[in-house]
Amino acid sequence: MEKIWKSHRFGIIGQPKPVSMWDWIIQLQQQLTEDSFLLAVVVVWKAWESRNREMHGEQGMATDEFISWGLTFLNLYQQAQLPRTPIHQRAHQTEWKPPREGIIKLNFDAALPAGTNHYSVAVIARDWQGHCIFWAARSFRGRPRAVDCEAHAALFALTRAKEESWPSIIQEGDCLKVVEALRGEDAQSCSFGAYVEDCWL
Structure with a gap:
């Protein structure tokens, strides 16, 4: 150290x-x-x-990876924060919206820090009032495609939700390909199909 x-x-x-x-x-x-x-x-x-x-x-984790992992974690954490919108301003349609009461919303994301041989996935869970009730992040060795990392992040989020035994959840991510695959019925043609099928299970 x-x-x-x-x-x-x-x-x-x-x-x-x-x-x-x-x-x-x-x-x-x-x-x-x-x-x-x-x-x-x-x-x-x-x-x-x-x-x-x-x-x-x-x-x-190897000692020389701590700083890059920390930078990735802080970046993901800051991106997950609720925007501070003044009451008199009209909220933009792309801003985070809370789920209905009794439902937990999971926002997942992935990052590939430049110049490293690893990628990170993260999830933050919030309730209907916007309160953060859980978050987690983890790094993995390798440099897969960004879309594959996003699919891994989706599975990472669902796995954590299962561990917490939340009965009703909504999952939200910013990768359209992954979201569409999760909504569909056939993911075998995707490079990240195994992650999607595990999500369904």
């Missing part, structure tokens, strides 16, 4: 070691810009998750 903190993104060199984790977080907040501080917090969280995976015999 020392290599990460000494990278150009953070440049934390020669700073006194904090007494506690909280002291260290405060130091980061004082030394970094707001964007770099948010990235640092995400990197710490992902490093902790990766360490737990390794302790349980699973594959963790």
Whole structure:
């Protein structure tokens, strides 16, 4: 991790070691810009998750991938935020709309960070009042086509919904090809057909 903190993104060199984790977080907040501080917090969280995976015999994330993963995660998170529209303005038709009461809406997306050998998928679940009740993101090795990544994101979202046992959901994405395939009955001709069929199941 020392290599990460000494990278150009953070440049934390020669700073006194904090007494506690909280002291260290405060130091980061004082030394970094707001964007770099948010990235640092995400990197710490992902490093902790990766360490737990390794302790349980699973594959963790390589140290040199933490920063690119964190940037992707923050980008997806910021895109998923509800737009702040003043009451006197008329909402645009393309803005996020809440589901009916009792239904959970899942917004899924995928990203392929430039210059990396991985892609990320993410989902955010919100209720009829627009409250975020769940979100998740994960990175996978490889560089498939963008549409295949979007289909994987759709399956990722549905899998998380199943784990939460939500009885009624709406799924929403910005890739027309994937959405049309999910609405259809035959996905075998698509390169991402396996993902769609798993979604149906």
